[in-house]
Amino acid sequence: MLRLLKNRNNQIMLAFILLMIVLLLRLFVLTVIQNEIWRERASDLTTKTLYTAAPRGRILDRNGIVLADNTSTFNLTLNRSGLSSATLNRVIAALIDILERNQDVHIEDFPILLEGADTFAFTYDSDIDNWLQSQDMSDHFTAQQAFDELRRRYDVSPSLDVYDAQLELQNRYGVYPPISVRYMEFTPILEKRTFLGRYSLSSDISAAEAFQQIRVHYQIDPAMTEARARKMMILRNALDASGYYSYIPVTVASDVSYETVIEVKERSAEFPGVDIMAESVRDYPFGEAAGHVLGYMGVIAESEKESYLEQGYNTADLVGKTGIENAYESQLRGTDGMKVVQVNSLGESISTVSDTQASKGRDVTLTIDLELQQTAEQALQQVLGALEEGGTFQSSWGDVTFPEYANANVGAAVVLDVERGEVLAMANVPSFDPNLFAAGISNTEWNALQAKNPRDPLSPAPLFNVAARTAVQPGSAFKMVVAAAALENGLDPNKRYRDDGAIAVGNRTFGCLIWNDSRQTHGYINLTEALEVSCNYYFYNLISNYDHAMGTSMGMDSAMGADAVTDYALQFGLGAPTGIELPETAGTISSSEQKMAATITALRRLLHARTEWYFDSDVIQDSERLEQYIEEIVAWCRENPSRSQILTRLAAMSIKKERLNELTDLVKFSYLNQAQWNKADLLNMAIGQGGIACTPLQMANYAATLGNGGIRNQVRLVQAVDGGPEIEKPLPERVNAAPEVFETILEGMRRVAHGTGGSASAYFSNFPVEIAAKTGSAEKSGKINPPDEAAYLKENLYRIAPGLAWADVEERAEVLMRSNPLVFSSLNEAMRSALVQLSGYTIGAEELDAYKDDYDNFAWFVCCAPAEDPEIAIAVLLVQGGQGSFGAAVAREILAKYFALDTP
DSSP: OHHHHHSHHHHHHHHHHHHHHHHHHHHHIIIIITHHHHHHHHHHOEEEEEEEOOOOOOEEOTTSOEEEEEEEEEEEEEOOTTOOHHHHHHHHHHHHHHHHHTTOOBOOOOSEEEOSSSOEEEHHHHHHHHHHHHTTOOTTOOHHHHHHHHHHHTTOOTTSOHHHHHHHHHHHHOOOOSEETTTTEEHHHHHHHHHHHTTTOOTTOOHHHHHHHHHHHTTOOTTSOHHHHHHHHHHHHHHHTTGGGTTSOEEEESSOOHHHHHHHHHTGGGOTTEEEEEEEEEEOTTTTTTHHHHOOEEEOOGGGHHHHHHTTOOTTOEEEOSHHHHHTHHHHOOBOEEEEEEEOTTSOEEEEEEEEOOBOOOOEEESOOHHHHHHHHHHHHHHHHHHHHTOEEOOTTOOEEOOOOTTOOEEEEEEEETTTOBEEEEEEESOOOGGGGTTOOOHHHHHHTSOSOTTOTTSOOTTSOHHHHOOBOOGGGGHHHHHHHHHHTTOOTTOOEEOOSEEEETTEEEEOHHHHHHSOOOOEEOHHHHHHHTOHHHHHHHHHTEETTTTEEOOOOTTTTHHHHHHHHHHTTTTSOOOOSSOOOOOBOOOHHHHHHHHHHHHHHHHHHTHHHHBOHHHHHOHHHHHHHHHHHHHHHHHOOOHHHHHHHHHTTTBOGGGHHHHHHIIIIIIGGGSSOOHHHHHHHHTTOTTOBBOHHHHHHHHHHHHTTTEEOOOBOEEEETTSOOOOOOOOEEOSSOHHHHHHHHHHHHHHHHSTTOTTHHHHTTOSSOOEEEEEEEOOOSBOOOSOHHHHHHHTHHHHSTTOOHHHHHHHHHHHHHHOTTTOOSHHHHHHHHHHHHTTSOOOHHHHTTTSOBOOOEEEEEEEESSSSOOEEEEEEEETOSOGGGGHHHHHHHHHHHTTOOOO
């Protein structure tokens, strides 16, 4: 035995056996003999996780002035981990009592409404109905039908897939339909399925039955009232919505009173899982200032929850929805702190298991100058207000009395640093106060921020960023592009050409404003003089490379024409994104393909609008066949068949015999013959009309590029992110033109502001700083649709169709909507068709729209200053503002502020 023990391996083995025996004996004592003692001690101790919300990073202007900050509030949070259903119900009931007693409000995120004593309804259903009604669509529409209708209304190209079409609707028109194009379903329906699926309930269950099933699921006291039970269910559902992230506390009440804080703290032993969290709430100290730049905060949508939860967000967190708040969400958001402590049965902290401090989000410094921004906003608001009333804009630099333009209620002004492309100001009217969203916006407040007239794309919409997303014709402000193309193609800028007043193209006449108004001309003028007086005739000559007065060539290179102008427009950044950090519209530049696409869209819209007029009833009843015929007809735009061929083809399409010749002529002469690029399109392009559409942001960068000798910068809003890498500035691009080109153009623009014939000379003739400017007044065709077409028709029925009774029109409209819901997608369209039918087809669109208002001109003003060596560039757009020179009043205030000029 001793010999065995002398062996080292045996010694180790023996020691191991002895240790195992001791360990087993100790384990036996702990688990069997002392079991009750340790069980009692363990029940007295548990861990508790305390979260500290991280403050969001601030947003500052270029001078360090805080534009978006944080204020401290207390939030009530609840963590369900380890709590039984009965305990949760007890705790939640007590919390509701405390909140109501102290007049605090808990979250209200539960999709089943209690509308009466025993009447329940899903919010999802009303959300869809309300949206369809706001868009004047049939309440029977599917998501696909609603999306197709939006594409038709806003002329979205059929060549775009659903994803690109959705971007077009959002970025160009500010239309955000509650539709998931991935599933082609209304988002409220998808959210409803997610909600009901959480409880394994069928999506076709009634709201009342779902309410009762969920009530049973949560074991809520049957004796409790329905209203009280619903409050319990709101908080229980919020906890369950966290899914796999249930360990993260859920905010059940925000910005609670001190009374609630004190009571919950004092009674903490009664409220396991409940905490008071100090949290920061967004605060915008300057209200509406730079609202569209800063953006706003919003709740996480049901469809976004999974993604945000994976990133560590709480389901009740607010996130950036638009503007810089959205674009820099990942940098602005901090990292929440987490402290795990051990507490006893009295809720007292015994020890700290771990402690991770909250990390504040990064500050973002913008290129915006707050004072310049406020000046731009104030001037824009006051000028538009004076235009609406036909009143006087009062200014230290000279009062201006405007004629009345009642619809001049939308506008934008953009100010850029010429050398760096930085946005110094971006003003929009109307605007909004981001503070409305800081703690969650109410339905009433949200509705007040929607478009005033959804049927008018130019209607005031406070949340829409006009500066970056409204693209319209620039009018004569486009002429510098034509001038640059002409100069680079050999134009002698000093040679004078005779303005002969007007040019006839077919049955149309293209003339200068003074010719159209009083049959006067500008005589013999050169390029700088033509810019000064904005002579259309001169620029018609340039783009045509033809002296119309003399009937001879202007001697430029053969390349001069539409393609050359398009090339220079793109070089100046028109028709292309500026690169700004916010969503923007790219705009368009005229081209043969652009015109063809626009004609196809217009013909398609016409055929849809006049389906009942031209097609037999058997086609109208078959929507698939109808669409096939319409697409076949619009395809002829590219082919342009003869009239006889069109007549033969239409005859085989179940067109009403009495309308066959009418439709043939309409298709052939009003659409197919107009689809090809022609001289009229060329002349329109010369003066910034036709298919050209630019945003104020693009126009400001265009002016900055002119002032920067052809160097075009990418526009940017963000100067720096605190603690982040230096923001790399993309290399600028250079316009392919000699320095003399820009010198000549700037001289012409200088004469616009300071020459005797300049359209802006009344504003700047005595201004201390010389500027280079250009005005533009662009026409907008069409009529302004009223918010309620039916109300308009009823009001004007006695003038549109004397002798018809409104009751008969209503009755016929109802029949049309019931019999052809796909054709008559809205009550308004059905009313129009009913009126046409009852008139015996003696009236059409022209008679129906005769008493609607016409659109007024877009008013553009662009400039850079000082003219000798520009530092800043400005673009002002007054939507339906009448005359381009009116925008000079806004720019003058901005210039005076920038140069810190002493008032005269």
